[in-house]
Amino acid sequence: MRVVTIPRYFDEKGLDAVAAGLQPWPPEGKLLFDAHATRWASPYGFTAMLAAGQALRERGAETPRLRVPDDQAVSSYWAKAGFFHHAAEFFELHGKVPRRAPVGSSDVLLPVTPIRQSEDVHQVVGGIQESAGRILTSELHLEAQTSMRFSMSLSEACQNVVEHAGGPGWVAVHAFNWKERLNRRVVVIAVCDSGIGFRASLEPTQARHHGDRWGDKAALEDALFHSVSRFPQPGRGQGLAAIKRFILKLNGWLSIRSGTARVAILPAEDSGPPLQDALPFFPGAQVQIVIPSTEVLPT
Numbered sequence: 001m002r003v004v005t006i007p008r009y010f011d012e013k014g015l016d017a018v019a020a021g022l023q024p025w026p027p028e029g030k031l032l033f034d035a036h037a038t039r040w041a042s043p044y045g046f047t048a049m050l051a052a053g054q055a056l057r058e059r060g061a062e063t064p065r066l067r068v069p070d071d072q073a074v075s076s077y078w079a080k081a082g083f084f085h086h087a088a089e090f091f092e093l094h095g096k097v098p099r100r101a102p103v104g105s106s107d108v109l110l111p112v113t114p115i116r117q118s119e120d121v122h123q124v125v126g127g128i129q130e131s132a133g134r135i136l137t138s139e140l141h142l143e144a145q146t147s148m149r150f151s152m153s154l155s156e157a158c159q160n161v162v163e164h165a166g167g168p169g170w171v172a173v174h175a176f177n178w179k180e181r182l183n184r185r186v187v188v189i190a191v192c193d194s195g196i197g198f199r200a201s202l203e204p205t206q207a208r209h210h211g212d213r214w215g216d217k218a219a220l221e222d223a224l225f226h227s228v229s230r231f232p233q234p235g236r237g238q239g240l241a242a243i244k245r246f247i248l249k250l251n252g253w254l255s256i257r258s259g260t261a262r263v264a265i266l267p268a269e270d271s272g273p274p275l276q277d278a279l280p281f282f283p284g285a286q287v288q289i290v291i292p293s294t295e296v297l298p299t
Contacts (some may be wrong), residue, residue, distance in 0.1 A: 002027060006035035010045035012255055012288050018052070019280035026056065031064035036095065038069050043172035043190035044288045046083045046112050050170050053090025054194040055283040066091035075099060081172065082111030097173045107134045110173035115191075120133050121158040124171055135187055140293040142250070150187075150291065153243045157191040165195025165284060182269055182290075188292050189289040193279040197285055198223055216259035217277040223264050224256060243289065253290035257282065267292065
């Protein structure tokens with residue numbers, strides 16, 4: 001049995017280590033996703049693990065095992081966030097799984113929610129629109145009108161799953177103090193899917209323009225920086241452009257990973273690379289939007 005270690009702190013950086021443990025893709029034989037020592041997972045970590053489980057099922061792999069966190073406070077939060085509720089569909093869960101049911105949408109949390117068709121997008125956005133306003137105004141002290149843009153950003157990211165991925169996806173939204181990365185309170189939106197990815201989506205129309213340069217990196221650059229869409233209609237491809245403008249205005253963070261590449265728009269406080277290539281392959285696409293508070297956390 002191959003063991004894939006879930007990082008102690010599982011966010012978008014930790015996904016690269018998980019992806020490395022799945023090479024060559026698709027992996028053969030029995031897999032154990034070992035989260036026994038994991039202390040924290042972001043919405044990105046939750047949704048990415050579900051995308052991995054879905055992708056393995058689609059490729060006819062044996063049902064992987066998932067060792068749940070030993071720390072009961074951690075596993076309780078994972079249950080509250082709705083992760084175990086969906087993970088049981090793709091993994092054999094091992095360890096003490098809390099009995100608590102996922103919570104409904106609150107001022108600080110939208111639990112993991114599946115997206116399978118266009119109707120899901122409208123339901124997800126409609127379900128959080130009111131709480132989004134409260135999160136952004138009371139938690140991040142942003143202007144109330146920003147809640148509409150927040151919902152638009154979430155809608156665009158979710159719609160991408162339906163229109164481009166060719167497969168199901170998941171969305172989650174959490175508000176929390178992110179001292180390690182930005183030293184601010186943040187709202188994090190994560191949308192991950194197990195679909196075909198940006199390269200395959202854009203390849204029929206864009207590969208010939210790049211020649212030998214074509215790949216995951218070029219596809220992400222086209223989508224984020226040049227508003228390229230696989231759809232020929234005028235005005236398509238503007239969803240990511242709108243999110244990008246929103247993020248730049250708020251000094252926020254947008255990260256998109258697909259296949260073997262990641263492209264990011266980063267806040268001034270973060271010194272990470274805006275573009276990475278030759279990463280371990282991971283199926284589908286993973287989008288993270290981080291909206292920070294204007295106030296630095298007290299020391």
